[in-house]
Amino acid sequence: MADTGEVMEIQMGPSHPASHGTIKFNLRLDGETIVDVDVEIGYLHRGFEKMCEQGTWNHCFPYADRLNYASPILNNVGFALAVEKLAGVTAPERCQYIRVIGGELSRVTDHLTCLGMGASELGAISVGFYMLEAREFLYDLVEAMTGARLTVTYCRLGGVMNDLPADMKERTAAALKQVRRIIADCDRLLSRNRIFVDRMVGIGALSREDAISYGLTGPLLRATGVPYDVRKAEPYLVYDRLDFSVPTGTSGDNYDRFMVRMAEMEQSMRIIEQALAGLPEGPIAITDPRYFLPPKREVYGSIEGLMNHFKLVIEGQKVPPGEVYVATEGGNGELGFYLVSDGSGRPYRVRVRPPSFYGMGALGEMLRGRMLADIVPTFGQINMIGGECDH
Amino acid sequence: MELTPDELLDRVATLLPGATRLAGDAARGQPVIVLERSALPAALHTLRDHPETRFAMLSDLTAVDYLGRTPRFEVVYQLYSPSLNHRLRVKVPVPEDDPAVPTATGVWKSANWAEREAWDMFGIRFVGHPDLRRILMYPEFEGHPLRKDYPLQKRQPLVPERDPIAAPWYPRRNGAS
Numbered sequence A: 001m002a003d004t005g006e007v008m009e010i011q012m013g014p015s016h017p018a019s020h021g022t023i024k025f026n027l028r029l030d031g032e033t034i035v036d037v038d039v040e041i042g043y044l045h046r047g048f049e050k051m052c053e054q055g056t057w058n059h060c061f062p063y064a065d066r067l068n069y070a071s072p073i074l075n076n077v078g079f080a081l082a083v084e085k086l087a088g089v090t091a092p093e094r095c096q097y098i099r100v101i102g103g104e105l106s107r108v109t110d111h112l113t114c115l116g117m118g119a120s121e122l123g124a125i126s127v128g129f130y131m132l133e134a135r136e137f138l139y140d141l142v143e144a145m146t147g148a149r150l151t152v153t154y155c156r157l158g159g160v161m162n163d164l165p166a167d168m169k170e171r172t173a174a175a176l177k178q179v180r181r182i183i184a185d186c187d188r189l190l191s192r193n194r195i196f197v198d199r200m201v202g203i204g205a206l207s208r209e210d211a212i213s214y215g216l217t218g219p220l221l222r223a224t225g226v227p228y229d230v231r232k233a234e235p236y237l238v239y240d241r242l243d244f245s246v247p248t249g250t251s252g253d254n255y256d257r258f259m260v261r262m263a264e265m266e267q268s269m270r271i272i273e274q275a276l277a278g279l280p281e282g283p284i285a286i287t288d289p290r291y292f293l294p295p296k297r298e299v300y301g302s303i304e305g306l307m308n309h310f311k312l313v314i315e316g317q318k319v320p321p322g323e324v325y326v327a328t329e330g331g332n333g334e335l336g337f338y339l340v341s342d343g344s345g346r347p348y349r350v351r352v353r354p355p356s357f358y359g360m361g362a363l364g365e366m367l368r369g370r371m372l373a374d375i376v377p378t379f380g381q382i383n384m385i386g387g388e389c390d391h
Numbered sequence B: 001m002e003l004t005p006d007e008l009l010d011r012v013a014t015l016l017p018g019a020t021r022l023a024g025d026a027a028r029g030q031p032v033i034v035l036e037r038s039a040l041p042a043a044l045h046t047l048r049d050h051p052e053t054r055f056a057m058l059s060d061l062t063a064v065d066y067l068g069r070t071p072r073f074e075v076v077y078q079l080y081s082p083s084l085n086h087r088l089r090v091k092v093p094v095p096e097d098d099p100a101v102p103t104a105t106g107v108w109k110s111a112n113w114a115e116r117e118a119w120d121m122f123g124i125r126f127v128g129h130p131d132l133r134r135i136l137m138y139p140e141f142e143g144h145p146l147r148k149d150y151p152l153q154k155r156q157p158l159v160p161e162r163d164p165i166a167a168p169w170y171p172r173r174n175g176a177s
Helices: A048-054 A057-065 A072-087 A093-121 A125-146 A168-190 A194-200 A208-213 A218-222 A254-277 A296-301 A303-314 A355-367 A372-382 B005-015 B042-049 B111-122
Strands: A008-012 A024-030 A033-040 A322-329 A334-341 A347-353 B032-034 B057-065 B073-081 B086-094 B100-102 B125-127
Touching (some): A033 A355, A048 A057, A048 A347, A057 A072, A093 A168, A093 A254, A093 A372, A125 A168, A218 A372, A254 A372, A322 B086, A334 B073, A347 B057, A355 A372, B005 B042, B005 B086, B057 B111
Parallel strands (some): B032 B086, B100 B125
Antiparallel strands (some): A008 A024, A024 A033, A334 A347
8 A cells, every 4th residue: 555656536425326415525545445534524514403592492393303314203202302301391101102102113214224225335226125115114104193204293392292093003013014024035135145245244343442432322332242222221211111122243343233223123113012012091292381282272262272372382481491411312323412491482502412423423434444435335334314413 | 330410429529629510400410510621631531531430432522602601601521431321411611712622532532523513613622633623514614603693694705616636625644643
């Protein structure tokens, strides 16, 4: 590498067919070897944190959807839990189960997006389409729950907007059966495929210490063997009542990341089944008039209801002054919200800790000294979602 | 053995005599300490390496602009210990006339990008950072958008075409940095 002398500079991106996400790699190459890489993000920066400061707390939920748009319910739930901690309210039991079900559906769609797109970028296009097909079954469920496939805006401070459809159990059983069949097909097609394995094994590896120091979480950290999962480490909602395991890898390379995600999808589906089986009856939202909108019947039928509605919409929920940091397990790892309230109806500061931002921070070190072609699988397994990484 | 927030704060108080706790209900029971910036980065090294704290992960680093308060800014570190499973929030007040903090890049690698973002959004300099440049905005951007006095409707100047070879906006190194 040293004696050729000539270093070629290439800018890969920001709109490259092999990168699902808008990002630029400023590369310095010696032949096909990466001498140095500067990862340039920010192309999808929309000022999420600034926008949140302009509205009321409820105005932030649609923005939270659009952080990681491959798993919108998980972002919604994470933000709702953070605001609820700050406000000192707890959602009813049934709502917590519904949030778990929605969140885990989203986690499977997130992993399917990551793995399917990652595989098709390595030439396994059919696997990509199979996984998209599986994702459609789940999106149908999400649509039945929330009314939308992607931009769900399902959670509120203290509850969720709609109850589950009456036939949710049967629908879910039918959909998960299809998803399991497709995942098994993809596993047989891909997991021991020579071309795929050669592109993945040993590529993009980081040591356990480096992964922790870089702040990697989620499948990226678990692939190195650290069993850190927020659902187990600091159980929230009803995760402590559900039986699931945390798959880990050993080598921390792209193949282990792939296998961890494959195994996690099965665990998520187990969680969904258990949560549906244990789903209690009851309300789906709190009735605290300081925080939750009154039912429409009262808004149109009584002056108190109308005033309550008016105050909440115009002034917002007066969350008491203070600050919290609440972490949940998002699709890509620890999704944290650091919120500061000054007691007015508007957030004083909303900070999101996007897991893929820190994954991208480590990408330079994963790639230096590797081949140009290794960018594609490594970047694919980090699963950068522009909306989340660039917030 | 997991510590309660109060136990953790007691341990931290013996390790770092200069640290003060956030009093009252403002932190909703989460452990928070406030440090002077002169204590950095030695205090962060202690928190990372001491067997009772072992905060091997800097989960997040950000800043808050309390416009009208003195000191105006606060840099906020969210620490997590994967081996002991506990969290701690460290807040460092930063004055408006000299918005600078010693860098934590020597303690955690994740501080590199996180401090770039805090610089980009708040204009807080991290002294000793190896590569402190904007990360979400572009080099020609004027101002720091998450400051409370940044005008919402502010227009930015048009950016002329750039030549990445003649005038690169990123460091051109050979090999690992």
